[in-house]
Amino acid sequence: MTDLLALTEQLRELREARASGVRRAEFRDRTVEYRSDGELAAAIRDLETRIAAAEGRPAVSVIRPRSLRNWT
Numbered sequence: 001m002t003d004l005l006a007l008t009e010q011l012r013e014l015r016e017a018r019a020s021g022v023r024r025a026e027f028r029d030r031t032v033e034y035r036s037d038g039e040l041a042a043a044i045r046d047l048e049t050r051i052a053a054a055e056g057r058p059a060v061s062v063i064r065p066r067s068l069r070n071w072t
Contacts, residue, residue, distance in 0.1 A: 004054045011047040014040065 010027050017025040018041070023034040034040040052058065 004051065007047055007051050007054065011044065011051065014044050014047065018044065 006028075010025075013025045013027060017023065018037065023037070023040055025032050025034075025040075034043065
């Protein structure tokens with residue numbers, strides 16, 4: 001299992017990379033370049049889920065309601 005501290009550091013690096021508009025992040029001895037902002041966002045969500053599981057708390061979920069009709 002990956003150390004919680006390492007996961008937290010990776011999450012910080014990814015958030016900083018995304019906030020600055022770059023798609024490349026460095027973790028210890030390796031560099032990862034993401035193809036799109038969506039791919040970077042998915043990596044951030046994955047790390048958030050893994051950190052929540054390691055801490056024994058439920059993962060954050062987002063509910064997006066949708067409607068097939070226009071309600072006016």
